[in-house]
Amino acid sequence: MASEPTAVAAETDTGRELESEFEHTPVPLTHRKSLLTVSAVWFGFPMILTNAVPGGLVVAMLGFWQGLAAIVVANLIMFVYVGLLSYRAGETGKSFALQATETFGTRGYAIASGFLSTVVVGWFAFNTGATGASLHKAFGWNETIIVAIAGVLFIGLTYLGITALSWIGAIAAPLFLVAAIAAIAVAAQTTDLGAIADYQGVGGGAMTFGVAVTVIMATFADSGTMTADFTRWSKNGRQAVVATSTAFPVASLIAQLTGGVLVAAGAIANAGTAGGDFTPILTGPGNPLLDMLVLVFVVVNLGSVCTHCLYNGALGWSHLVGSKMRILTLILGVIGVVVALLGAWSLFVNWLVLLGVxxxxxxxxxxxxxxxxxxxxxxxxxxxxxxxxxxxxxxxxxxxxxxxxxxxxxxxxxxxxxxxxxxxxxxxxxxxxxxx
Structure with missing residues (x-):
């Protein structure tokens, strides 16, 4: 068995330009990132449009106050759940695959790691396809071309590694806030925001409080369980937990409550199925500045979730097959884009959520x-x-x-x-x- 210095040297010898992603060994203390960098990775992940959708759906089904309670409860549970896994990652520097090896065995881990690494690639395909569908719906652009361009862009960003995830996270979160504030401002012109607290929902008992908690948790159960892939870069366990808290409950709550508030305000049509998707509010006025905001917002926001999911999948599979994260990024990325281009992504969401349960x-x-x-x-x-x-x-x-x-x-x-x-x-x- 190679000594630790030899193993670390092997991991860091990846070339002159891109640092190692430490697919097969713990991240050494000398290569750990700052709290700000790791926080940017997690903070920019859940504050996305596809997290506003379930928030709006839960409020639509339960009404404002029950929906709010379900969102808060689910996020607090996620903080404890993901925070504990993150603490262990920060203490050891081990990825999810290495964590799974300890618990499930040197051969048995392949089932747990392979399962989750495949599920998150499915989410990459889903959100890449959703990027094309969203821009087609907003502007009538060719969906196939948009999916192909977006897929190549997302693969390229993931290829750059953990540092690129912090970059896009640092951009995606503030951009979400800008888009959310703009959507609320536009909605306020035609709806009564003061009536939000009185919103009773349209579910008619179709969703229980327990199901609502599951819906919120399932959205990030997969990557949340694989949090070690991100928080292993923290300097210690405490910083890993702090970085996690920026995602759950902070970023996740902001995204889900945005969708919920706009649904409760009556600003989103067919909220029982569309959930908290607020992009039609921004494109409705036909304002060129708002249209540009939607374009950038959709690409960056969905790009954030796509790159994070592809990174999880590529890191997991690289350890499974004894390869490098960047090689698997290209292979799995191409597979995901092909699935998105074929339109099969639209069939994934139900079984992916079930797997998330x-x-x-x-x-x-x-x-x-x-x-x-x-x-x-x-x-x-x-x-x-x-x-x-x-x-x-x-x-x-x-x-x-x-x-x-x-x-x-x-x-x-x-x-x-x-x-x-x-x-x-x-x-x-x-x-x-x-x-x-």
Whole structure:
């Protein structure tokens, strides 16, 4: 086995221009980023148009105050969930794939890592396709050409690595604020913003509070579970948690509440299906400046989520196949763009959200193993497969699915998370401690 200095040297010897992404080893302390840089990566990820949509949908279904409560509860849960995983990443410098190796085994990790790394590439395809569809709807432009151009741009940005994610994040978040304020200002000219608190929704009981919490959590359950890919660059665990807090609850809340407020104001037509998509508000007046804002906003905002998801997928798959993140960025990026060009992206959202419901138990197992049982597991012998991790994941996912089908009043995401955590702790604590 190579010594740590040799391994680090191998990881950093990638060329004169682009630094290593440390696909196969922890990020050394000498290469960690500032709190501002890591925060920019996470802050600019959830503050996006596609996060305003579920916020508006939940408010449309439940009414303003219940919808607001569901959004806040879901974001607080996400802060604890993602924050714990981030703390571990900041302490160790390990990516999600390396974290999964510890918990699921040196061979078993491939199932967990491959599963999530594939799901996030699906989200890349979905949002690349949504970029073309949004600009076609707004301006009548050729959707296919826009998807192709946007896809190439997003792949190129991801290829540059973690630094580029901080760049686009630092631009996407302020741009969202500008677009949101502009949309509220335009909406105020034709709607009564003072009536927002009285909005009762249009759902008629079609969505429960528990389902609403799941809808909000599922939007970022995948990349949230893979947070280590971003927060492993933090100087320590505390800074990793601070960086995470800029995303959950801050950035996520801003995006979702923007969609919810505009729905409650009656400014969005067909809110029960369109959710909080506020771009039609900006294009409605036919103002050239607002049209330009929409163009830049859609490309940068959806570009932010696309680059982050592709980075997650490429980093995970590069470790799985023993390659480099940048090579997998090109391969998976091309596959994602082709899927988007074929229009199949529009079929993804339902099953991707369902998979997102099955993800929290996986993260719960990681939290139980590497945070709660951290001291107990110190010096634990390596294993090719850790059956207890898969049993707990399956138990949590199974209960989440049953909750989804038969007990919709509860949040299947939260239920699966709690069950996965409890089952893993019960199995591990009932066994003797095994060390080298």
């Amino acid at each position: 099955l993800v929290p138990p996986l993260g719960a197992v990681l939290i139980a193993d590497q945070v709660i049982l951290r001291k107990r597991n110190a010096g634990r012998a390596e294993a090719r497969v850790r059956p207890s991790a898969f049993v707990a994941w399956a138990a949590g996912a199974g209960v989440a699915l049953l909750t989804h089908l038969f007990v919709p009043v509860l949040s299947d995401a939260v239920t699966g998370l709690v069950v996965g955590l409890a089952v893993y702790l019960a199995i591990e604590l009932s066994r003797g401690r095994r060390t080298v």
